[in-house]
Amino acid sequence: MNETIRELLARVGGLPVAVTTLEDGADLYAAGLSSFASVQLMLGLEEAFDIEFPDALLNRRSFASITAIEETVSQILKAREAA
Amino acid sequence: MSLPAFATDMTLGARAHRVAAVAGEFADRVDREGRFPKEAVDAMKAERLLGLQIPIAFGGEGASMTELAEICSILGQACASSAMVFAMHQIKVSSLVEHGSESAWHMDFMRELAARQLLVASATTEAGIGGNMRNSICAIEIAKGAEGDICRLTKDATVISYGLHGDAIMVTSRSHENAAPSDQVMTVFRRGQYTLEKTVDWDTLGMRGTCSDGFLFKGEAPAAQIFPKPFAEIAAQSMLATSHLLWSAVWYGIAADAVLRAQAFVRAAARKAGGTQPPGATRLAEASNLLQLLKANIIAGLKVYADAKADPDQLSSMAFSIAMNNVKLASSETILTIINQAMIICGIMGYKNGTPYSLGRHLRDAHSAQLMISNDRILGNTSTMLLVQKPDTSLIG
Numbered sequence: 001m002n003e004t005i006r007e008l009l010a011r012v013g014g015l016p017v018a019v020t021t022l023e024d025g026a027d028l029y030a031a032g033l034s035s036f037a038s039v040q041l042m043l044g045l046e047e048a049f050d051i052e053f054p055d056a057l058l059n060r061r062s063f064a065s066i067t068a069i070e071e072t073v074s075q076i077l078k079a080r081e082a083a
Numbered sequence: 084m085s086l087p088a089f090a091t092d093m094t095l096g097a098r099a100h101r102v103a104a105v106a107g108e109f110a111d112r113v114d115r116e117g118r119f120p121k122e123a124v125d126a127m128k129a130e131r132l133l134g135l136q137i138p139i140a141f142g143g144e145g146a147s148m149t150e151l152a153e154i155c156s157i158l159g160q161a162c163a164s165s166a167m168v169f170a171m172h173q174i175k176v177s178s179l180v181e182h183g184s185e186s187a188w189h190m191d192f193m194r195e196l197a198a199r200q201l202l203v204a205s206a207t208t209e210a211g212i213g214g215n216m217r218n219s220i221c222a223i224e225i226a227k228g229a230e231g232d233i234c235r236l237t238k239d240a241t242v243i244s245y246g247l248h249g250d251a252i253m254v255t256s257r258s259h260e261n262a263a264p265s266d267q268v269m270t271v272f273r274r275g276q277y278t279l280e281k282t283v284d285w286d287t288l289g290m291r292g293t294c295s296d297g298f299l300f301k302g303e304a305p306a307a308q309i310f311p312k313p314f315a316e317i318a319a320q321s322m323l324a325t326s327h328l329l330w331s332a333v334w335y336g337i338a339a340d341a342v343l344r345a346q347a348f349v350r351a352a353a354r355k356a357g358g359t360q361p362p363g364a365t366r367l368a369e370a371s372n373l374l375q376l377l378k379a380n381i382i383a384g385l386k387v388y389a390d391a392k393a394d395p396d397q398l399s400s401m402a403f404s405i406a407m408n409n410v411k412l413a414s415s416e417t418i419l420t421i422i423n424q425a426m427i428i429c430g431i432m433g434y435k436n437g438t439p440y441s442l443g444r445h446l447r448d449a450h451s452a453q454l455m456i457s458n459d460r461i462l463g464n465t466s467t468m469l470l471v472q473k474p475d476t477s478l479i480g
Contacts, residue, residue: 027313032263033428035217042471055473058401060319077252 006049007068012040036062045069047058051076095150098130099157107161111436112294114164114444117285118250122293123158123165124202127383136176140196141190148177148325148392149385152332153302159336160343163448164292166336168202170329171240171244171293174322175203175253178269178310181321188307192251203271204249206240206300214457216316218264220255225306230307234270237299240409241283244295244404250274254300255314270304278303293438316393323389326456327407329413331381334452338418341445342370345425348432363428370424371475377417384410401472408465415452422446 002024010019014027014037022031033041039065046052051073053062062072091097106123113120127133136151139390143201151173158166176196183189197200207216221238236256243252251273258268283297310317345367387406391397422445426433429440436443 021216028264030258030263030313032265034265035464039467039470046471052473053471055400056396058472059396059399060315061396061399073209 001049001070001073002066003074005045005066008041008044008048009066012044022068025057026065028063028065029060033039033063041069045073049073049077062067095135095146095154096157098132098296099154100127101457102130102132102165103157103161106165106207107323108468110162110165111444113162114289114447117294119245120162120165120168121248123162124168124248125139127165127169127177128191128200128202131200133172133176133200133202136173137193137197138180138226140186140195140357143193147389148328152328152381152385154330156336159333160340163333163445164290164294164399165460166333167290167293167330168245170333171205172203173329175205176327177321177325178202178253178317179271182310182312182317186311187317189271189310192308199250201250201286202245202248204246204252204369206242206243206254207244207296208240208242208251209241210241210297212264214460216255216456217267217315218384219255219257219267221265222260223268223309224260228305233239233303234306235303235308236270239282239442240300242285243279243298243299243300244293246279246296246298247294249428252300252302254298254302258313265315266311269314270301270302270309270310272304276304288450289444290451298304316399319404323404324391324398324407327344327411328384328451331384331410332456334418334449335374335377337380337449338374338421339427341373341436341442342367342427344433344440344442345370345428348429354471363430366424366428370421370428373405373417373421373424378393379423380410380413380417402467402475405468405472405474408461409457412458412461412465413456415458418449418452421447426473442473 004020013033014021042053049051057072061068064068102123106120107124109120124161134143134155135146140144155166155170156168164389179189179193209220211220212218221236224235225232226235232291236254238254238256246252251271253269253271255267255269256264257264277300278301281296282299285294285296345363349367371430384407391403397403398409422442426442426446429442432440433442435441
């Protein structure tokens with residue numbers, strides 16, 4: 001999952017720095033992730049993992065770092081398995 | 084038993100109406116001369132309206148956004164420039180109240196603001212950023228000083244509303260020399276800690292009294308005056324919502340006064356018409372309908388804000404941003420339609436300056452609404468969020 005997220009981030013994140021230089025916990029907004037790019041990232045994640053982000057998770061915190069994105073996606077996948 | 088002969092009504096509404104009376108008296112002169120509404124702002128200070136929002140524990144009155152919106156509307160009915168100065172000040176104060184309570188310096192500043200009725204201005208726009216206040220070019224520089232760290236900032240600020248008249252300015256910048264354009268902080272600089280060199284004149288169609296000239300800002304202050312939270316959070320959680328709501332309340336005030344003037348015109352015509360319906364009567368009914376829509380829209384927005392306020396996650400959610408964007412889009416567009424209707428009703432008496440039905444100032448002031456954060460930018464922003472956000476289709480939820 002980490003790799004897929006990094007791949008997407010590199011493709012649609014529009015960051016001024018190389019994604020490989022970012023730690024998993026690095027603040028993506030501080031690294032230059034714009035609100036437009038964050039939506040593109042969400043769309044990419046929905047496609048890649050075949051999920052839909054519920055409204056409650058569509059906030060800055062859910063996408064603040066690679067770790068946060070992993071947690072957000074895992075949470076949705078887990079909820080689906082439980083259903 | 085001795086009671087004072089006159090007890091002054093100290094309710095918020097009464098205090099705001101007293102300020103509005105002063106603002107209204109000078110509104111035409113402020114507009115014509117494009118000067119700062121000093122009399123109105125002095126009256127705001129005398130009625131202690133500038134510190135209203137500061138929590139009671141810090142010497143303010145802990146006023147809610149709804150109460151502030153009502154005052155914006157009351158002032159907007161008298162002088163839109165004065166009302167907008169009040170609104171912009173309160174927007175800055177909301178950042179202090181929401182994001183300053185974890186920092187000793189900002190808490191002290193809140194106390195002083197309430198005690199001394201300080202007026203706070205804002206420098207969020209900059210030459211070269213294309214109107215997107217969520218990007219900065221300038222970067223704050225931190226250096227060791229004799230009594231702790233100091234910060235220095237130079238900003239080519241294309242707009243600082245009432246910059247020369249503020250007691251402090253909140254300035255955005257990149258958080259350090261190598262930060263990305265969106266990695267921003269906001270810093271409070273107090274008068275005496277900065278210089279302003281005027282670069283652009285504010286000679287505009289409307290809102291002339293806000294004196295939103297451009298300046299080259301140069302400041303130096305203790306680094307403790309930098310807000311401890313990233314500006315991105317401040318923008319999302321306090322600035323976006325309070326701007327859209329309080330601006331809308333000012334605009335509602337302009338439109339409400341226009342409808343009042345149109346109604347007075349129709350009523351006078353009805354008295355003379357002797358039983359026949361005067362020509363503007365149906366249009367007045369339409370304008371009244373639109374004004375009610377506008378009002379309902381703002382009240383609904385205030386309710387969404389009040390409900391979300393306690394929860395930072397909700398404040399930074401897309402649903403909330405979209406709701407606030409929609410309030411701004413609708414009110415900024417509707418007021419133009421309403422005032423135009425009022426103008427058609429009043430005819431040449433509305434078009435002329437200096438009549439009881441004059442609407443020129445209203446119409447010119449109202450034209451700023453679509454441009455204060457361009458509606459095109461807001462539409463673009465909302466349309467991006469709608470790619471992933473799922474709307475709540477319930478009527479009352």
